[in-house]
Amino acid sequence: MGTTSAQLVWRGSPGSGLRLEVGGREVEVAAAEPAFIHLSRPGRAMPTAPRSGPGAGRLAHARYSYLEGGRFLDARWPGGPGSVVLEDLAPATTYEVVARARGVPPFLACRFTTLRPPPGRLLARFATVSDVHIGEKHFGITGRIHDLGRPAYPVRALQAALDEAAAWGAGTVVVKGDLTRQATPAEVRDYATVLAGSPLAAHTMLGNHDSNLGVNVVGLLGSLGSHVELRPQALELPGLRLVLVNTMHADPHFHRGHLPAEEAEEVARLAASAGGPVWVAMHHPPELHPWPTCYPPGVPHDQSMALLGALSAANPSVLVTCGHRHRNRRYNYGDIVISEVGSTKDYPGCWAGYEVYEGGLVQVVRRTARPDVLAWTEATRRALNGQWGRWSPGRLDDRCFAITWPAP
Ligand SMILES: [Fe+2]
Numbered sequence: 001m002g003t004t005s006a007q008l009v010w011r012g013s014p015g016s017g018l019r020l021e022v023g024g025r026e027v028e029v030a031a032a033e034p035a036f037i038h039l040s041r042p043g044r045a046m047p048t049a050p051r052s053g054p055g056a057g058r059l060a061h062a063r064y065s066y067l068e069g070g071r072f073l074d075a076r077w078p079g080g081p082g083s084v085v086l087e088d089l090a091p092a093t094t095y096e097v098v099a100r101a102r103g104v105p106p107f108l109a110c111r112f113t114t115l116r117p118p119p120g121r122l123l124a125r126f127a128t129v130s131d132v133h134i135g136e137k138h139f140g141i142t143g144r145i146h147d148l149g150r151p152a153y154p155v156r157a158l159q160a161a162l163d164e165a166a167a168w169g170a171g172t173v174v175v176k177g178d179l180t181r182q183a184t185p186a187e188v189r190d191y192a193t194v195l196a197g198s199p200l201a202a203h204t205m206l207g208n209h210d211s212n213l214g215v216n217v218v219g220l221l222g223s224l225g226s227h228v229e230l231r232p233q234a235l236e237l238p239g240l241r242l243v244l245v246n247t248m249h250a251d252p253h254f255h256r257g258h259l260p261a262e263e264a265e266e267v268a269r270l271a272a273s274a275g276g277p278v279w280v281a282m283h284h285p286p287e288l289h290p291w292p293t294c295y296p297p298g299v300p301h302d303q304s305m306a307l308l309g310a311l312s313a314a315n316p317s318v319l320v321t322c323g324h325r326h327r328n329r330r331y332n333y334g335d336i337v338i339s340e341v342g343s344t345k346d347y348p349g350c351w352a353g354y355e356v357y358e359g360g361l362v363q364v365v366r367r368t369a370r371p372d373v374l375a376w377t378e379a380t381r382r383a384l385n386g387q388w389g390r391w392s393p394g395r396l397d398d399r400c401f402a403i404t405w406p407a408p
């Protein structure tokens, strides 16, 4: 949901000839293939792409088979998942979406309300992705959800997210860590190759998965054209200072975040000297409670309090955004808005766009819509007996919101 746009995404469609009527306009949507799921039994070998039969000779990514009982879980409706972005909507306006298909009478599919933009002119657009995990080969707590497509799902999810963010109007992307599964040289190279093919100016941060096996990830990325700054770093966009804060611990076995006091003080100095609002990116979310309330753990509570306290004192206009938990959430520490944005490669499979206004900031989380990515991320919804699909997306206002900064 944006100020003048809205993305509609569906798990299945009622049939061919799907039409959506919104605000007096009608959109015809191409039918997509159903997202079948491949769930192997625990301990079973990873499946291979079909060499004969109807799936042979074509990209296998759009077709997953479901072994248990031979049922196709998402085939209650004949059309598969899909997405459409509606543009040129009125801000702060409620719309009804009426859907119909061949042989299916019109029905109210949903209602939505566009965001009210902050005051002033739109100055810039940029984007973030996180938790791309190049090298991952299956999903789910027991690794039972497999992908048969090529390139592998983390690669095509990142490619598509960057393409869609660029098409949306972002010129810059910040990658908020967990670039790889376990930071092998091949995974790091694959990440750098995807970035090199993107039109976006990319700024890379590291996550806990990017410190492993003794590989010099910073040096390797640097040699491949992706500079990583481990110290807090400021980037200037019109109307907003971006501050990138690496929270990865030097010890590869230490998966929670780490932010020493001198780096928190440096972040606060960068916020204080910005002369305007500040957007802070970290891989690990801050822990607001003395005991962990969510897995995986973020930056330890004492370090989080030191950072947030110093940021509050330094600047009244701050958004902190994080990755790591592969979920969408929004909460506050005093006046500081904190958002967590989900992974590119598992449900809901998303990227975040930011619109910088003279008087505020808009965050819009979009699901990556490329059909071979949407088919995969829909399949991962089934992880944890379906709980992943309920827990990870968050509410609409966790994902999409507008902030008006306090008057200077
Ligand atoms: Fe991650």
Ligand SMILES: [Fe+2]
Residues within 6 Å of the ligand: 178, 207, 208, 209, 283, 323, 324, 325
């Ligand atoms: Fe992480």
